Amino acid sequence: MxxxxxxxxxxxxxxxxxxxxxxxxxxxxxxxxxxxxAPQFPLFAEGEYRxxxxxxxxxxxxxxPDMFDVNGDFPEIWRDAGVTDAWLCTWFYxxxxxxxxxxxxxxxxxxxxxxxxxxxxxPFCHGGGALDPRxxxxxxxxxxxxxxxxxxxxxxxxxxxxxxPTDVEGAKAIRTLAARYxxxxxxxxxxxxxxxxxxxxxxxxxxxxxxxxxxxxxLEESRWDEVLDDVRNNSETPLLHAWVDYFCDRLTQCxxxxxxxxxxxxxGIMVMYMGCERAGIRLDDxxxxxxRVGEGGFSDGWYGTEKFKTIELxxxxxxxxxxxxxxxxxxxxxxxxxxxxxxxMASKLAVSTICDVRNTCFMSGLVPIAAENWPVLKERMARExxxxxxxxxxxxxxxxxxxxGVSSRYCAGANAYSLFLALGVPFEVCDEIxxxxxxxxxxxxxxAVERGSLTSPGSKLVARLxxxxxxxxxxxxxxxxxxxxRRSIVTTLQENLIPYVEEEIPIxxxxxxxxxxxxxxxxxxxxxTFHIRRGDRLAAIKLGALDSQLADLKAIS
Numbered sequence: 001m002x003x004x005x006x007x008x009x010x011x012x013x014x015x016x017x018x019x020x021x022x023x024x025x026x027x028x029x030x031x032x033x034x035x036x037x038a039p040q041f042p043l044f045a046e047g048e049y050r051x052x053x054x055x056x057x058x059x060x061x062x063x064x065p066d067m068f069d070v071n072g073d074f075p076e077i078w079r080d081a082g083v084t085d086a087w088l089c090t091w092f093y094x095x096x097x098x099x100x101x102x103x104x105x106x107x108x109x110x111x112x113x114x115x116x117x118x119x120x121x122x123p124f125c126h127g128g129g130a131l132d133p134r135x136x137x138x139x140x141x142x143x144x145x146x147x148x149x150x151x152x153x154x155x156x157x158x159x160x161x162x163x164x165p166t167d168v169e170g171a172k173a174i175r176t177l178a179a180r181y182x183x184x185x186x187x188x189x190x191x192x193x194x195x196x197x198x199x200x201x202x203x204x205x206x207x208x209x210x211x212x213x214x215x216x217x218x219l220e221e222s223r224w225d226e227v228l229d230d231v232r233n234n235s236e237t238p239l240l241h242a243w244v245d246y247f248c249d250r251l252t253q254c255x256x257x258x259x260x261x262x263x264x265x266x267x268g269i270m271v272m273y274m275g276c277e278r279a280g281i282r283l284d285d286x287x288x289x290x291x292r293v294g295e296g297g298f299s300d301g302w303y304g305t306e307k308f309k310t311i312e313l314x315x316x317x318x319x320x321x322x323x324x325x326x327x328x329x330x331x332x333x334x335x336x337x338x339x340x341x342x343x344x345m346a347s348k349l350a351v352s353t354i355c356d357v358r359n360t361c362f363m364s365g366l367v368p369i370a371a372e373n374w375p376v377l378k379e380r381m382a383r384e385x386x387x388x389x390x391x392x393x394x395x396x397x398x399x400x401x402x403x404x405g406v407s408s409r410y411c412a413g414a415n416a417y418s419l420f421l422a423l424g425v426p427f428e429v430c431d432e433i434x435x436x437x438x439x440x441x442x443x444x445x446x447x448a449v450e451r452g453s454l455t456s457p458g459s460k461l462v463a464r465l466x467x468x469x470x471x472x473x474x475x476x477x478x479x480x481x482x483x484x485x486r487r488s489i490v491t492t493l494q495e496n497l498i499p500y501v502e503e504e505i506p507i508x509x510x511x512x513x514x515x516x517x518x519x520x521x522x523x524x525x526x527x528x529t530f531h532i533r534r535g536d537r538l539a540a541i542k543l544g545a546l547d548s549q550l551a552d553l554k555a556i557s
Contacts, residue, residue, distance in 0.1 A: 039178065039179060039180055039181055039182035040179070040180045040181075041104050041107070041180055041181060042181060042182035042183075043107065043111075043117050043181045043182060043183070043184050044182060044183055044184075049182070049183040049184070049264070051185070051266045052185055052266065052290060052326070052327060052359065053324070053326035053327060054325075054326040054327075054358035054359050055326060055358075055392075056358065056385070056388075056389060056392065057352075057353075057358055057360070057384065057385040057388040057389070058084050058085065058358060058359050058360070059081075059082050059083045059084060059085075059359075059360050059362070059381055059385075060083065060084070060085040060086070060087060060118075060329070060359055060360065060361040060362065061078050061083050061085070061086050061087070061115075061361070061362050062086075062087045062089075062120060062361055062362065062363040062364075063086055063087065063088055063089070063368070064088070064089045064365075064366040064367075065088070065089070065098050065102050065103065065106050066366055066367070067366075067367070067368040068106055068109065070367075070368055071368065071371060073371075074368060074371070075109055075110055075112075075113030075115055076113055077371055077374055078113075078115065078374070079113050079114055079115060080374075080378070081374045081375075081377055081378035081381060082378055082381045082382060082385070083115065083362070084115060084116060085115060085116045085117075085118060085359075086110045086115045086116070086117060086118070087118040087119065087120040087185075087187060087361070088103065088106060088107060088110065088117065088118070088119055088120065089120050089121070089122070089366070090103060090119050090120065090121055090177060091121040091122070091123075091170075091173045091177070092121070092122045093122055093123060093124055093125040093141075093142040093146075093158075094142045094143045094146060094166075094169060095143075096173075096176075100180065107181075117184070118184060118185040118186070118187070119177060119181070119184050119185070119186050119187075120186070120187045120189065121170075121173070121186065121187070121188060121189060122189040122191060123162075123166070123170050123188050123189065123191065123192060123258075124142070124158070124161055124162055124166060124191045124192070125141060125142050125158040125161070125191065126189070126191050141158055142158060142161065142166075145165075146158075146161055146163070146165075146166055147161055147163040147206070147208075148161050149161045149163075149194070149204040149206070150204055150205050150206045151196070151202070151203070151204070151205070152201075152203055152205050152228055152231050152232060153232070157196055161204075162194075162250070162251065162254050163204075163206075163208065163209075166254075167253075167254045167257040167258070168257070170254075170257070170258055170261075171257050171258055171260075171261035172261075174186060174258060174261040174262055174265055174267070175261055175262055177265075178261075178262040178264060178265055182264065183264035183265065184264075184265060184266075185265075185266045185268070185290060186258075186265050186266065186267050186268070187267075187268050187269070187270055187290060187292065187329075188255075188258065188267065188268070188269050188270065189270050190269075190270040190271065190272050190275075190292070190294075190331070192251070192255070192269045192270065192271075192281075193251070193271075193272060193275060193279040193280050193281055194247050194250075194251060194279060194280035195278060195279035195280065197414075198272050198273055198274040198275060198279070198294070198296075198414035199274070199412055199413050199414035199415065200278070200279075200412055201231050201234070201240075201243075201244065201278045201410075201411070201412045202247065202278065202279050202280055203231070203243060203244075203246075203247050203280075204247075205228070210224060212246075213227075213242075213243070213246045216246060216249075217242045217246060219239075219242070223239070226239060227239045227240075227242075227243055230243075231243055234411050234412045234413070236407055236410060236411050236444065236447070236448070240410065240411075241410060244277050244278055244280075244410050245277075245282075247280045248277055248280050248281070248282035248285075249282075250280070251280040251281065251282075252282055252285045255267070255269065255285070255286070255289075259289070266290060267289065267290070268289050268290020268291060268292070268327075268329075269281075269286060269289060269290070269291060269292070270292035270329075270331060271291065271292060271293065271294045271319060271331075272294045272296075273294035273295050273296040273311070273312065273315040273331075273414070274294055274311070274314075274315045274318070274414035274416065275294045275319075276318075276404075276409040277406075277409045277410050278409060278410055278411065278412060283319070283321075283322040283409075284322060286322065286323065287322055287323060287324070288324070288327075289323070289327070290327050290329065291319070291322070291323035291324075291327060291328055291329065292328075292329040292330065292331045292361065293315065293316045293319035293320060293323070293328055293329070293330060293331065293355070293357055294315045294316070294319055294331065295312050295315060295316060295330060295331040295332065295333065295348070295351065296308070296311075296312060296315075297309070297312050297340075297344075297348070298333045298334055298335040298339065298340060299334075299335070299336075299339035299340055300339060300340055300341055300344055301339075303340060303344050303348075304344070304525070306419070306422055306479075306506045306523050306524065307418070307419055307477075309347075309422070309523040310418040310419050310420075310421045310422050310508075310523070311415070311416060311418045312348070312351055313351050313354065313355075313418070313421055313508065314402065314404075314416050314418035314421060315416075316330070316351050316352070316354075316355045316357060317354075317355055317402055317429045318402070318404050318416075318429070320355045320356065320357065320429070321429060321431060325356045325357065325358050325392075325393070326358050326359075327359075328355075328356075328357040328358060328359065329357065329359040329360070329361045330348070330351065330352045330357050330359070330360045330361055331361065331363060332345065332348050332349070332352075332360055332361060332362050332363065333362075333363040333364065334363075334364050334369060335363075335364060335365050336365070336367070337364040337365060337367040337368065337369060337370070338370060342372075342373035342376035342377060343376060343545070343546055344546065345362075345369075345373070345377065346376055346377050346379075346380035346381075346546070347380075347521075347523075347546035347547075347548075349380055349381065349384040350384065350508075350519075350521045350548040352384070352388075353384050353387055353388045353391065353519065353548070354396065354508070354510045354519060354521070356388075356391060356392065356393065356394070356395070358388070358392075360381075362377075383548075384548070386550075387519065387548070387549075387550040390515055390517055390550060391512055391515060391517065391519065391550075394512040394514050394515045394517070395428065395429070395512070395514075396426065396427060396428055396429070396510040396511060396512060397426060397428045397511055397512070397513055397514075398425060398426025398427045398428050398437070398498065398510075398511050399425065399426065399427075399436070399437035399438060399489075399492075399493070399496075399498055400420055400421075400423070400425050400426065400427040400428075400437060400438055400440065401427065401428060401430050401433070401434055401437050401438060401439040401440065401459055402421070402427055402428065402429045402430065402440070403429075403430045403432070403433055403439050403440070403441070403445070404416060404442060404445070405433075405444075405445040405448065405454060407444040407445050407447065407448040407453075407454065408442045408443075408444040408445045410444075411444040413442070413443060413444060415442070415443075416442045417440045417441060417442050417443075417462075417463065417464055417477055418477075419477050419478070419479070419482060420440045420462075420482060421508055422506040422507065422508050422523055423482055423483065423486050423501075423506075424500050424501025424502075424503070424504075424505070424506075424507045424508075424509050424530075425486065425493065425498075425500045425501075425509065426498060426499065426500070426509055426510065426511035427510070433454070433455070433456045433457065433459055433461070434457070434458070434459050435456075435457040435458035435459060436458060436459055437459050437460070438459065438460045438461075438462055438489070439456065439459040439460070439461050439462065440462050440463070441461055441462065441463040441472060443463070443464065443465060445463075446461075446463035446464070446465045446467070446472060447465070449461060449463075449467075449471050449472055450465075450467055450468070450469055450471060450472075460473070461473065462475050462485070463475075464476060464477050473485075479504075479506065483504040486504070494533070494535060497534055497535045498511075498534070499511055499518060499532050499533065499534040499553070499556060500532070500533060500534075501520075501530050501531070501532055501533075502530065502531045502532070502533045502538070503530045503531065505524070505528055505530060506523055506524055507520055507521070507522060507523070507528065507530060507543075508520065508521040508523060509532070511553075513553070516552065516553045516554060516557075517550060517551065517552065517553055518532065518550070518551040518552075518553055519548065519549070519550050519551070520532070520541060520543065520548065520549055520551060521543075521547075521548040522543040522544070522545065522546060522547050522548070523546070524545065524546075525545045525546065526545050527542070527543065527544050527545055528542070528543050529541070529542045529543075530543075532551065532556055533556070534553075534556040534557065537555075537556040537557070538556065539551065539555045539556045
């Protein structure tokens with residue numbers, strides 16, 4: 001994000017009407033929310049505001065004030081495509097870089113176009129190494145009194161510095177916004193975590209954090225090097241669990257400070273793809289919050305592989321275990337703004353349909369999605385909304401089991417065993433290893449099974465690893481091996497009248513027996529014609545590249 005944020009901040013420094021005079025980096029207001037005082041520019045009339053709990057598929061856009069400078073007609077373009085809600089960037093890691101006047105005008109512009117307004121922030125400075133301009137000579141880092149985080153490998157990163165007083169100042173920013181705008185919804189951007197990437201164990205090893213961790217974990221100073229060794233070596237031990245739990249406690253408390261700042265502000269978090277406990281996100285703690293399920297694939301090169309489409313689906317299915325469908329949001333992102341084709345971005349909408357994520361949020365950093373992309377998005381948005389209407393409240397069922405256990409959530413490594421989702425066999429998401437079907441294990445869970453700390457009550461286990469104890473079958477995560485495995489179980493599928501794609505091609509097939517429906521998604525870049533078999537009945541389906549379709553199960557029943 002360096003380029004877009006640099007451009008934005010330079011523009012703010014040079015020409016914006018900036019809060020608190022000429023500074024482009026105005027700190028938060030000292031004015032606190034006074035509870036009984038009326039907001040200056042309320043976003044909603046009295047009694048109009050309602051917390052989000054979508055009962056149908058809805059489409060949202062995340063936008064920055066600079067987008068309106070690119071094209072003043074964007075609100076109408078978004079609205080005409082089917083977008084109903086707009087989230088405007090406000091507070092950035094200690095600063096309000098835009099003037100109140102500009103924000104007021106743009107919120108009014110959003111409302112005049114018939115879109116429902118919401119606010120968004122970047123609370124800690126963007127993580128993942130996406131923003132580190134110290135050598136560039138301009139101040140887009142947090143204020144100097146904020147403390148930088150020091151990772152266990154010795155590196156430093158601003159993106160995860162939630163040491164005091166960042167939470168206090170973040171809560172003050174919410175109060176400042178509430179004093180001006182009244183009730184609203186407020187997302188914390190996806191730097192709300194302590195790991196720089198989805199596959200790493202995060203944390204801070206500064207003296208302050210070290211002392212606090214040891215004290216709260218009841219450990220002697222002599223155990224510190226042992227803790228660091230377990231984290232560095234990704235050894236699942238009680239010490240590693242204590243480390244992760246400590247930072248989960250801290251991040252949860254930080255969230256609660258934001259959430260409790262003002263009772264009329266509904267605060268949610270954006271979770272990176274495969275984000276979980278190893279990143280400080282104890283997922284159970286956010287079940288009632290607004291929740292953006294983690295997605296990735298922000299460019300064609302990243303999203304273009306079949307494997308990544310399945311890991312994106314896997315991540316969304318995983319996160320939906322922990323959030324309510326009407327409060328769940330996608331992270332349908334393109335970054336940089338022209339790096340993902342409209343066709344690829346449209347195909348991401350299938351993920352939310354399968355998972356019953358009812359709020360799609362289009363994102364592109366601080367630079368807008370090109371206006372010419374919206375006709376492609378509009379057509380797919382309408383079709384996915386129609387298909388989703390049939391699946392509301394329904395969960396996919398099937399003999400293939402999606403299970404991501406505690407070991408995988410605490411240990412480093414986000415490359416879940418996901419390609420089985422594209423074998424054309426129905427699947428379901430499980431909180432625990434079930435007693436039936438075939439459960440595909442990611443590597444840390446497979447190691448836990450091998451140790452005997454995780455067991456199956458009956459489901460046949462499949463992993464990428466070799467089991468010396470014979471506790472699971474080894475099947476390489478590549479299509480040749482997986483389709484060979486599928487051939488070994490086809491008879492069982494037929495005998496149990498389980499629908500499946502007869503051809504050996506990468507197709508996602510989701511089965512919703514409660515609503516008598518199938519949903520198929522072609523994850524390849526070529527048109528496919530194939531057949532769904534159920535027992536001795538066949539139904540032919542033709543799908544364009546990256547396309548999806550809702551099918552009536554009656555055709556093959």
